[in-house]
Amino acid sequence: MNSKQVVLITGSSTGFGRLFTETLARKGHTVFATMRDPGGRNAKNASELRALAEKESLPIHVLEMDVTDDASVERGVDAAIAKAGRIDVAINNAGYYLTGLEEAVTTEQARRLMDTNFLGPVRVNRAVLPQMRRQRSGVLLHISSAAGRVVLPAVGFYCASKFALEALAETYSYELAGQGIESVIVEPGQYETAIFGATVTAADLSRTDTYGAAKGFPAKVSGALSSTAGNAQEVADAVLRIVETPAGEKQLRYFVSPANFGVEEINALTKQIQAKALEAFGLTADTKFLKGKAAAV
Ligand SMILES: NC(=O)c1ccc[n+]([C@@H]2O[C@H](COP(=O)([O-])OP(=O)(O)OC[C@H]3O[C@@H](n4cnc5c(N)ncnc54)[C@H](OP(=O)(O)O)[C@@H]3O)[C@@H](O)[C@H]2O)c1
DSSP: OOSSOEEEESSOSSHHHHHHHHHHHHTTOEEEEEESOTTTTTHHHHHHHHHHHHHHTOOEEEEEOOTTOHHHHHHHHHHHHHHHSOOSEEEEOOOOOEESOGGGSOHHHHHHHHHHHTHHHHHHHHHHHHHHHHHTOEEEEEEOOGGGTSOOTTOHHHHHHHHHHHHHHHHHHHHHGGGTEEEEEEEEOSBOSSTTTTOEEOSOGGGGGGGGGGGGHHHHHHHHHHHTOBOTHHHHHHHHHHHTSOTTOOOSEEEEOSSOSSHHHHHHHHHHHHHHHHHHTTOTGGGSOOOGGGSOO
16 A cells, blocks of 8 residues: 555645645645635635645645535545545544534524534545445544533534434444445544634524523533633644554544543443444454455455
8 A cells, every 4th residue: 555645635624624634745645625615715725725735845636525515525526536546535524513502403503513514424435435445445534523422511413413423433434344444533622723713503592591500501611612722733643643554553433632531431431342242243253354455345
């Protein structure tokens, strides 16, 4: 396997996605930095990335991709494969934060959140997997969250979107291992990005009149998260290390956080329980990772 990877990243306009792009490209990996509307709302972000690529001779290609749109995802993936001939790593990063008491979140707000944070990776994975299966190698990398393992009040729908992503990503890891394809989950704690400025708040406040002290949960949680946020480069450095870890040697989950609140313990325990569950269903051998050409046909 070529040690320089071809990486497609969603949500590369700001935050983690932008840092992943710069960090991976500076190490010689070819990056397809995808974003919504690079000719319009993200024109400044797209041109900054292109200027950086030009200045430092980095292998960065900006492509349009809205992860809520099947056709947009397919076009972006097809363009990357047409240019590079392969995709080694797909980083499902696009996502946003929604906060508020759960009863005040409308079904339309919940639907939109799931469409981005959960169905976005579904669309991207479905688009890249035929190529990865042809290659008999590849990595689906999912940016989940500590909120994909631990629940806080006023964050229920965001947690639900990340819990759903965790379940899917773990299932992919079992189903694809026999074809030499890995599925990896990164669980960041709170980090300084554009996420808190782009937060969506629950729209139907008429539901919250009787909640008393609980009405303060959204502000309390968001305040605590943003005031303790770490340097997002830590997550980009972790993603670089994961991308450069040889096939078959990656962990399923990586918790990266300025503070530990039990996620590592949950991950260690569920690893044991999952292993027992697979064994109980007679699935242990068939869910083991098989490298590239040795993989079962
Ligand atoms: N920062 C944290 O503390 C933290 C912690 C745990 C997990 N995360 C996760 O990390 C990921 C990246 O977030 P971030 O913190 O880097 O925040 P961010 O700076 O706000 O970046 C979010 C990115 O997602 C993009 N995006 C949103 N909807 C999209 C769509 N429909 N199609 C394509 N792109 C879309 C945004 O693009 P636009 O510019 O077009 O809006 C932006 O590029 C998210 O999945 C988030 O849940 C963040």
